[in-house]
Amino acid sequence: MPDVTTTSAIATGHLAVQDSRTGKAYELPIREGAIRATDLRQIKTDAKDFGLMSYDPGLVNTAACRSAITFIDGDAGKLWYRGYPIEELAEGATFLEVAYLLLHGELPTPAQLDAWTQAVRAESEVPDGIVALVRSFPREAHPMSVLLAAVGGLGAYHPESKAIQQPEQRLRDIRRLIGVMPTLAGLIYRHLTGREPRRFPATGDYARDLLTALFADDEQYTPDPRVVRAMNVLLILHADHEQNCSTNAVRNIGSADTDPYSCIAGGVAALYGPLHGGANEAVLRMLHQIQTVDRVPGFVDRVKRGEGRLMGFGHRVYKNYDPRARIIKRTAEEVFAAQGMNPLLDVAVALEKVALEDAYFIERKLYPNVDFYSGLIYEALGLPPGMFTVIFAVARTSGWLAQWQEMVEDDEQKIARPRQIYIGPGLRHYTPRG
Numbered sequence: 001m002p003d004v005t006t007t008s009a010i011a012t013g014h015l016a017v018q019d020s021r022t023g024k025a026y027e028l029p030i031r032e033g034a035i036r037a038t039d040l041r042q043i044k045t046d047a048k049d050f051g052l053m054s055y056d057p058g059l060v061n062t063a064a065c066r067s068a069i070t071f072i073d074g075d076a077g078k079l080w081y082r083g084y085p086i087e088e089l090a091e092g093a094t095f096l097e098v099a100y101l102l103l104h105g106e107l108p109t110p111a112q113l114d115a116w117t118q119a120v121r122a123e124s125e126v127p128d129g130i131v132a133l134v135r136s137f138p139r140e141a142h143p144m145s146v147l148l149a150a151v152g153g154l155g156a157y158h159p160e161s162k163a164i165q166q167p168e169q170r171l172r173d174i175r176r177l178i179g180v181m182p183t184l185a186g187l188i189y190r191h192l193t194g195r196e197p198r199r200f201p202a203t204g205d206y207a208r209d210l211l212t213a214l215f216a217d218d219e220q221y222t223p224d225p226r227v228v229r230a231m232n233v234l235l236i237l238h239a240d241h242e243q244n245c246s247t248n249a250v251r252n253i254g255s256a257d258t259d260p261y262s263c264i265a266g267g268v269a270a271l272y273g274p275l276h277g278g279a280n281e282a283v284l285r286m287l288h289q290i291q292t293v294d295r296v297p298g299f300v301d302r303v304k305r306g307e308g309r310l311m312g313f314g315h316r317v318y319k320n321y322d323p324r325a326r327i328i329k330r331t332a333e334e335v336f337a338a339q340g341m342n343p344l345l346d347v348a349v350a351l352e353k354v355a356l357e358d359a360y361f362i363e364r365k366l367y368p369n370v371d372f373y374s375g376l377i378y379e380a381l382g383l384p385p386g387m388f389t390v391i392f393a394v395a396r397t398s399g400w401l402a403q404w405q406e407m408v409e410d411d412e413q414k415i416a417r418p419r420q421i422y423i424g425p426g427l428r429h430y431t432p433r434g
């Protein structure tokens with residue numbers, strides 16, 4: 001894979017380090033473009049010294065794992081799942097095919113896809129207790145809060161999921177979690193919009209089943225094929241994104257040998273944040289606040305003065321156009337053809353144009369990310385902003401589980417337990433006050 005292995009990643013060598021505190025010299029091996037952080041520990045001032053650490057708030061330059069799932073070249077704007085460019089998968093694959101690819105490393109044969117689809121489909125039911133739990137929440141609740149509780153609560157029905165070292169058990173839980181997510185999304189949306197819970201038999205077309213769970217009121221419901229296709233594309237684009245905040249949360253929680261339901265609940269919690277998956281909701285709120293194209297320049301000026309961020313812009317890894325945003329922009333046009341135009345599209349397009357030509361954004365390499373246009377599609381489908389991140393979570397569950405499985409199978413992984421630089425008070429002694 002010549003595109004992946006950059007010269008710095010393949011070249012082995014060493015880093016020569018001289019500690020000016022002691023005058024001692026060290027050679028730290030460089031492998032795969034990295035030094036091992038634990039190799040720093042030998043650098044000490046004396047025998048009692050703990051050893052050198054690296055300080056990296058936000059893990060900006062720390063590789064916490066070796067992974068074979070997703071590759072991103074942030075400068076070139078490339079995203080591959082298991083080596084396949086996202087553009088090709090979005091164009092030709094189904095979501096369940098992509099989920100299989102993420103989990104197993106290869107695309108399924110027709111027979112494997114059929115077996116996988118049937119297995120996921122068979123897991124779409126949720127226990128009555130989870131239905132009751134969802135219905136116990138106030139209708140004003142944020143859907144992500146409810147999803148967090150429901151996914152975590154599912155673990156209570158599957159204590160056998162604690163046997164994470166057993167591959168068969170892991171696979172059962174993986175199938176179940178992917179199978180129930182559309183059902184949970186539909187259940188939550190129905191409850192929060194005052195509708196009775198309804199279950200429709202899963203067809204195995206994951207995008208269609210998700211739309212049915214959300215919107216169907218009777219057996220006759222048939223979503224527009226263009227909308228099914230758009231939902232399939234959105235699910236694929238959101239399926240994985242290597243070591244993002246929520247995936248890192250899933251891996252962190254899983255590193256304590258925690259069951260996968262709790263891990264995915266942790267992923268949902270991280271995704272909820274407006275700097276991460278919650279950005280798609282925040283973008284829509286921002287566009288509603290701007291309202292009209294003529295107010296775009298004033299809004300951008302306020303962002304540049306530090307009075308808020310341009311939501312849906314910027315990324316820790318992409319310093320170029322997010323390839324997912326490009327595909328979503330095209331998909332939006334297809335959805336608008338089916339559902340009618342979203343008038344806020346003009347505002348979004350104007351906002352993007354102004355930002356991309358402005359020195360503030362150019363200098364900081366801030367481009368539209370996956371969340372910039374997705375909310376416009378969800379809104380055109382009739383979903384309220386709070387549900388946008390739920391759809392993201394439904395899709396990302398496949399990536400979270402692939403990453404969780406990879407971590408469990410990786411002998412090098414240990415419980416995630418970072419160090420700190422203590423900056424608090426020195427020793428002091430308690431004396432009762434007053």
Ligand code: CMC
Nearest residue numbers: 275276277279309310311312313314315316364369370371
């Ligand atoms: N609007 C205005 N300024 C920004 C933005 C933005 N959206 N993003 C970054 N900057 C500025 C930031 O103020 C800083 O400027 P300066 O150097 O003058 O202090 C510089 O760009 C670097 O920003 P950073 O916060 O150090 O970058 P980061 O890598 O820590 O943050 C980010 C990445 C995605 C959290 C950030 O770009 C952001 O807050 N974007 C808006 C929220 C958003 O759209 N999130 C979705 C991310 S993609 C999908 C997902 O993860 O779910």
